[in-house]
Structures are given as structure tokens and as C-alpha cells.
Amino acid sequence: MKSKSSKFKIPLTPSQRKAICHVEGPLLVIAGPGSGKTAVITYRIAALIDLGISPHNICAITFTNKAAEEMRQRTRALGTAPGSHISTFHSLCVRILRRYADRAGIKPNFSIYNDSDQSRCIKRAVKECDLDTTNFPPARMLDAVSTRLKNNLIDVDAFKAQADDYFTKNLARIYDRYQHILADHNALDFDDLLAKTAFLLRDCSDVCSELSNRFKFLLIDEYQDTNRAQYIIARALASEHKNICATGDPDQSIYRWRGADIRNILAFEKDWPDATVVKLEENFRSTPNILEAADKLIANNRKRKQKTLIPTKPAGEDIAVTFFEDENDEAQGVVRRIKQLTEQGASLNDIAVFYRVNAQSRALEEAFIREKIIYQVVRGVEFYNRKEIRDLLAYLKVLVNPDDEIALLRIINTPARGIGKTTIDRVRAYAVQNKVSFFEALSKAEDIDSLAKAAQAKLAVFINMLGQFKKDIEGEVAPLAQRVLVESGLEKSLKDEGDEGENALENINELINAASQYDQHTEQPSLLDYLQQIALFSDTDAYDAAAGRVALMTLHAAKGLEFENVFIVGVEHGLLPHERSTVNEDLSELEEERRLLFVGITRAKSQLHISHARYRTIRGQQLRTIPSQFLYELGPTFTDQTDEDQDFDDDTEQTETPNSSFSIQDSKFKKGQLVRHKTFGRGIVKKFVDMGENSIVEVEFSSGRTKSLMLKYANLSKV
DNA sequence: TCAGGAATGCTTTTT
DNA sequence: GCATTCCTGA
Numbered sequence: 054m055k056s057k058s059s060k061f062k063i064p065l066t067p068s069q070r071k072a073i074c075h076v077e078g079p080l081l082v083i084a085g086p087g088s089g090k091t092a093v094i095t096y097r098i099a100a101l102i103d104l105g106i107s108p109h110n111i112c113a114i115t116f117t118n119k120a121a122e123e124m125r126q127r128t129r130a131l132g133t134a135p136g137s138h139i140s141t142f143h144s145l146c147v148r149i150l151r152r153y154a155d156r157a158g159i160k161p162n163f164s165i166y167n168d169s170d171q172s173r174c175i176k177r178a179v180k181e182c183d184l185d186t187t188n189f190p191p192a193r194m195l196d197a198v199s200t201r202l203k204n205n206l207i208d209v210d211a212f213k214a215q216a217d218d219y220f221t222k223n224l225a226r227i228y229d230r231y232q233h234i235l236a237d238h239n240a241l242d243f244d245d246l247l248a249k250t251a252f253l254l255r256d257c258s259d260v261c262s263e264l265s266n267r268f269k270f271l272l273i274d275e276y277q278d279t280n281r282a283q284y285i286i287a288r289a290l291a292s293e294h295k296n297i298c299a300t301g302d303p304d305q306s307i308y309r310w311r312g313a314d315i316r317n318i319l320a321f322e323k324d325w326p327d328a329t330v331v332k333l334e335e336n337f338r339s340t341p342n343i344l345e346a347a348d349k350l351i352a353n354n355r356k357r358k359q360k361t362l363i364p365t366k367p368a369g370e371d372i373a374v375t376f377f378e379d380e381n382d383e384a385q386g387v388v389r390r391i392k393q394l395t396e397q398g399a400s401l402n403d404i405a406v407f408y409r410v411n412a413q414s415r416a417l418e419e420a421f422i423r424e425k426i427i428y429q430v431v432r433g434v435e436f437y438n439r440k441e442i443r444d445l446l447a448y449l450k451v452l453v454n455p456d457d458e459i460a461l462l463r464i465i466n467t468p469a470r471g472i473g474k475t476t477i478d479r480v481r482a483y484a485v486q487n488k489v490s491f492f493e494a495l496s497k498a499e500d501i502d503s504l505a506k507a508a509q510a511k512l513a514v515f516i517n518m519l520g521q522f523k524k525d526i527e528g529e530v531a532p533l534a535q536r537v538l539v540e541s542g543l544e545k546s547l548k549d550e551g552d553e554g555e556n557a558l559e560n561i562n563e564l565i566n567a568a569s570q571y572d573q574h575t576e577q578p579s580l581l582d583y584l585q586q587i588a589l590f591s592d593t594d595a596y597d598a599a600a601g602r603v604a605l606m607t608l609h610a611a612k613g614l615e616f617e618n619v620f621i622v623g624v625e626h627g628l629l630p631h632e633r634s635t636v637n638e639d640l641s642e643l644e645e646e647r648r649l650l651f652v653g654i655t656r657a658k659s660q661l662h663i664s665h666a667r668y669r670t671i672r673g674q675q676l677r678t679i680p681s682q683f684l685y686e687l688g689p690t691f692t693d694q695t696d697e698d699q700d701f702d703d704d705t706e707q708t709e710t711p712n713s714s715f716s717i718q719d720s721k722f723k724k725g726q727l728v729r730h731k732t733f734g735r736g737i738v739k740k741f742v743d744m745g746e747n748s749i750v751e752v753e754f755s756s757g758r759t760k761s762l763m764l765k766y767a768n769l770s771k772v
Numbered sequence: 773t774c775a776g777g778a779a780t781g782c783t784t785t786t787t
Numbered sequence: 788g789c790a791t792t793c794c795t796g797a
Binding site for chain 1: 785
């Protein structure tokens with residue numbers, strides 16, 4: 054085995070070699086950022102195949118499609134025989150569910166519902182339960198159903214059994230109703246893909262052992278971000294042979310809000326007592342300067358396994374922390390710096406800007422456009438959320454799955470063909486009364502007495518048109534999409550719209566191009582497969598590393614990537630850490646925000662620029678900001694540099710200087726302390742973040758508003 | 773039936 | 788600030 058590793062192009066460390074050459078039994082690889090983790094996984098796949106193991110028996114699971122694609126390419130580049138299964142958890146589940154649909158109690162042609170489809174369904178569920186959307190806000194109900202219940206594999210019956218108070222009982226009803234709606238639509242949401250698979254593996258031991266026997270070697274990446282359902286699936290698939298290799302880094306767990314359970318990786322050794330554990334601590338990516346900052350920051354997390362980042366690169370430039378006036382100045386400053394970098398020979402491919410929330414991209418984009426620097430916003434799903442794209446896709450979805458009522462209602466009168474609300478209501482009434490699906494009722498329009506003759510005729514034309522399309526459902530996708538575009542009248546209605554319609558048509562053409570790419574690159578293209586695939590696209594999948602553009606993305610999307618030069622903007626209290634993570638006492642949410650910044654910092658290879666601004670416009674309101682506590686945690690060497698090109702208004706500076714009467718006794722506030730503020734009046738301290746002279750107090754004022762204030766500026770007096 | 777404007781809600785991160 | 792829903796009048 055040892056001699057085999059010589060075929061790999063890079064010199065390996067002893068731990069890397071150990072991980073690559075490990076064959077049988079459970080293996081946990083704790084891999085710090087930049088430790089060559091992806092290389093280790095791909096080399097290990099190659100090494101297994103070299104040992105004579107069939108690629109068919111290897112299954113690697115990644116977090117994003119992008120990562121899966123990269124892994125496929127890298128194994129291919131090593132000259133490895135193809136045939137191993139490399140995909141995301143969700144894609145794997147789709148495959149399994151399609152193949153064992155009857156065992157899972159579903160139909161194979163199911164639709165996959167995204168979050169907007171989900172929210173429509175949950176709204177309907179709340180209404181059908183005769184509950185008020187103010188007391189039962191759909192968004193929160195969905196979060197409860199999705200993150201708390203489905204991701205934890207609590208099914209409707211189990212939850213009903215444990216529901217004992219008014220709220221929970223009603224939540225159980227909503228959950229029940231919601232699942233019924235999805236089932237009626239022959240649709241699964243993202244959580245169902247995982248949950249149904251987990252239940253299938255649990256309840257059908259023959260399916261479980263069949264799959265477990267096929268996937269004799271299981272590799273799971275980003276194990277720190279698996280949720281309960283994914284954990285159960287992994288355990289089931291490895292149950293026969295126990296050849297499970299999990300890789301991950303607890304310090305990079307950033308998906309707790311989506312149900313990820315960091316305990317899965319922390320308890321790996323308990324789950325698999327004879328597990329081999331390998332730690333990859335050497336960092337081949339970043340300069341020691343960057344790693345030092347990352348190390349200092351993450352050391353502030355209490356719930357954490359001690360781990361250090363061992364630099365291997367020579368010292369580089371210190372990280373820069375810059376203070377701007379507002380988000381536009383910040384964007385301008387970033388662009389100015391990028392221009393300097395390119396003048397020094399940097400390629401735009403090597404530069405990325407990260408932010409906490411998508412809305413922050415706007416100021417940046419404006420500056421990039423103004424200064425004519427080309428960029429890409431890594432936000433792939435946005436494309437699929439455009440109205441015209443969703444319209445065309447809805448036609449295609451209905452052809453595959455006529456029970457998909459969301460898609461059907463979307464197209465029934467798009468473009469306008471005179472089928473209005475009254476008609477739809479009457480058809481639905483008929484469907485309910487006769488216990489047939491909405492689509493069936495539509496097909497029998499002439500039997501619905503309540504409908505006017507004109508309405509019946511319009512419905513017949515519509516259904517007939519769908520029937521014509523359906524004849525071409527097999528085979529290539531692009532020609533069918535083109536045909537639907539023209540014959541549905543969508544093209545004409547967009548052409549009549551003028552400029553906006555032109556733009557929409559261009560987008561549709563882009564979609565059809567993408568579909569024909571799919572047709573060419575897939576052995577047996579089918580509309581069903583195509584639709585199920587694009588439903589699982591994510592933002593990160595849109596990133597094009599060779600585009601010659603600066604990449605703009607959220608910190609979440611940055612996971613797994615690396616750049617020579619990284620900018621992280623808006624490092625302010627309320628944004629990073631995000632205010633939603635600071636509302637309750639629970640420190641673990643704050644720790645996740647810290648990990649998020651840690652992920653961002655460790656993407657940088659040679660230069661890191663962090664910035665924050667004095668003012669920021671949030672929801673249309675310009676607010677005074679507070680520097681993030683994380684800035685102080687990066688270490689004392691990184692003091693603010695005010696951007697040299699700007700003029701500050703001296704008057705505002707004056708009024709903002711720290712209060713001279715500020716004294717040590719006053720510098721500690723406890724929760725519950727009553728205070729007075731000169732403009733906001735009386736209030737009660739909700740939270741105190743002690744950072745010496747940079748401490749932050751959160752005060753709920755008598756107006757009912759809660760504000761975060763920086764102690765040295767707030768001028769608070771104790772009451 | 774439908775267009776257009778007003779009102780309302782929602783606004784973190786994503787497979 | 789933006790998107791969706793609601794509502795009104797033609």
C-alpha cells in the first residue's frame with residue numbers, strides 16, 4: 054500500500070498518508086481548513102480502487118453538487134476507473150427514492166418542492182386547519198416542521214402522540230395537513246428526501262442491506278454539518294461493513310440553523326468504537342499571519358475541541374482591518390484595493406468578497422459597475438427563481454407530474470387565457486366532491502355543470518395542449534422546452550411585453566441552452582431526471598472559478614473555496630454576529646457566527662482585508678453601527694486603519710467621542726439593571742457583552758424597542 | 773376577468 | 788426596501 058502513495062503528485066504528511074491508506078473499518082478524519090482534505094479523499098478513492106475494489110462499491114457524499122463535481126474530476130485526473138457514486142446527500146436520496154419508490158410508499162415521478170413551494174403549502178395547511186396566520190405564522194410553522202420535526206425524523210404520528218398543549222397540538226395538525234397536501238401533489242420537500250430515505254432504510258431491512266452491500270466503502274465529507282436524518286442514513290448504509298470514512302472540522306460547522314448537529318462528528322468515536330482517528334492540522338493554504346488571526350478568533354469558542362492550525366507557508370502580509378464611513382465607502386474602498394491588486398498583477402479569479410447577508414451585495418455591485426470591474430455574484434438559485442423561468446419549468450413539471458398543483462395553478466392562466474379564479478374554484482369544488490385530483494377534474498371539464506360553456510371550452514383547449522406536449526416527454530429535454538415555449542403562447546406574450554419581455558426571453562434561452570447541455574452530457578436524458586436535478590441546485594453550484602471575475606458571495610457559500618485575496622465586509626455587531634443570533638442567552642448561536650467568520654478568514658491564501666462601516670443602511674434606514682466583538686478577538690495587532698482617502702465630518706466625530714465621565718465602576722452592567730439614556734429614556738439591560746472599553750450593552754427601552762449600544766458612546770446612567 | 777395601486781408582511785445563512 | 792397579497796373599479 055505504501056508504495057502506491059508514490060503515484061500521488063504532492064508530498065504527503067504522515068497523517069495524510071495514514072488516512073489515504075486506511076482500508077477497512079471506520080475512519081474519522083478531522084481536517085482543519087486548508088489541510089488538503091479533498092486531496093486526501095480523492096487519493097483514498099484512488100487507493101481503494103488500486104487495491105482491486107470495484108468503483109461501483111464506493112459511495113462518496115459531499116455537501117454541494119459543486120464539491121461532488123470537483124471530486125469526480127479529481128478522481129478522473131488520477132486515472133481512476135469511473136463508476137463510483139459521488140453525489141450530495143440529497144441527490145443520493147432522490148436516486149434511492151426513485152428506485153425503491155413503491156417500498157417508500159411514493160410515486161417515482163415526484164416533484165421536489167423548494168422553499169417557496171413549501172411556504173405556499175404550509176400557508177394552505179394553516180388555513181385548512183382553520184387557524185389564524187397571526188398566531189401561527191407560516192414561516193415559523195415551516196421552520197418547526199422542517200428543522201425540528203422532519204430533520205429529526207419525528208413523523209406526524211410520533212409528534213401527535215407527544216403533543217400535549219394547545220400550541221403543539223395545533224402544530225401537529227398543521228404538520229399532518231402539510232404532509233397530506235404534499236402527498237396529494239405527489240411532491241417531496243428537501244426534508245422529505247432525507248426523511249423518507251431514512252425511514253425506508255429503517256423499515257425495509259432488505260433495501261438497507263442491498264444498498265449497504267453495494268456501497269462497501271462510504272465516504273462522507275463535511276460530516277460536521279450532517280443533521281439527524283443524514284446521520285441515520287449514513288449509519289444504515291455502513292451497517293453491514295462498517296467502512297465509513299467521515300471527514301470534517303467541528304470549527305467549520307455553520308449549518309446548525311438547518312438542523313445540523315455538531316454532535317454527530319464529536320460522537321463518531323463513540324458510535325464506532327474501533328474507529329481510527331486522523332487529524333490533519335497542517336495548513337498548506339494560508340500565511341501564518343492569517344492563521345494566527347483565525348486561531349485567536351476561534352479560541353473564543355468554549356464548546357470546542359482544542360485544535361491548532363500549523364502553518365507551512367512563509368510569513369506574509371498582516372491582515373488589514375479598515376473602518377469606513379458607510380457601506381458605499383466600504384464598497385468603493387474594496388474596489389480601489391482590488392484595482393491596486395490587479396495593477397500588481399493579480400487575476401480577478403484570485404479575488405473574492407464575502408458578506409453575511411445577500412442584501413449586502415447591492416452596494417458592492419454598484420461600486421463594481423461604476424468602476425468597471427467585472428464580477429460574479431455567486432447566487433445560482435436566483436436564476437431559477439425568476440418568474441419566466443419558473444413559468445416554463447412549471448409547464449414541464451406538470452407534464453411529468455400532473456398532480457403538482459402548485460405548478461398547474463401557475464400555468465393554467467399564464468399566459469392569460471381567460472381562466473380565472475371563479476372557474477378554478479368551481480373545478481376544485483368538483484374535485485373535492487368527486488374525490489378526484491384537480492388535474493382529473495380539469496380533464497372532465499365538460500362534466501362540471503357549474504361551469505359556463507365558454508369556461509369548459511377554454512379548459513378543454515388547455516388540457517388538450519398539455520396532452521400534445523406529453524407525447525414528447527421521453528428523450529431530450531431542450532427540444533420539448535422550446536416547443537412548450539412557443540406553443541403555450543409564453544413566447545408571444547413575452548414578445549408583446551417590450552424590453553422586459555425581451556430580457557425574460559433571453560433568460561429562457563439560457564435555460565434551454567442549459568437543458569441542451571444536460572441532454573448532451575447525460576447518457577439517458579429524461580425530463581423527470583432533469584427536473585429532479587435542477588431542483589437540487591444551490592447557490593454555490595453557480596460559482597465559476599475560471600470566469601475571470603471577482604467572486605461575490607455569502608460567507609456560507611464560501612465554504613470549501615479558497616482565494617489569494619479575500620475581503621470580508623460588514624463585520625459589525627448585528628450583522629456578524631447577526632442580530633438573530635444574539636437575541637437569546639444561548640451562546641451556541643454566537644459561536645456559530647464566530648465559526649462563520651473563521652470559515653471566511655481561512656479561505657484566504659495570502660491577503661485578507663476585513664472591513665466595517667460607521668453607518669449602514671438596513672431595510673432602508675441608515676443606522677449607526679457598532680464594531681463586531683469579533684474584531685477585538687482577532688488579536689491586538691489588528692487595530693483599525695481608517696481609510697485614508699476619506700474626510701470625516703469633524704462635528705460628528707466630536708459628539709461621538711467617549712464620555713469623559715466614563716469610570717470603571719460604571720463599566721459593568723448586569724442583566725436586569727435599570728438604566729437611562731439621554732434620547733431613548735429608561736430601559737432595562739437585557740445583555741452585556743464584556744469587552745473592556747469596547748463592551749456592548751443591549752437595552753430594552755420603555756418604547757418596547759431593544760437596542761444594542763456601545764457602552765463608551767451610549768452615555769448610560771444606572772437608575 | 774383582470775390591471776393597477778394600496779396595504780401588508782417579511783427581511784440570515786441553503787440542500 | 789422589496790415582494791406578495793389584497794382590493795378596487797372597469
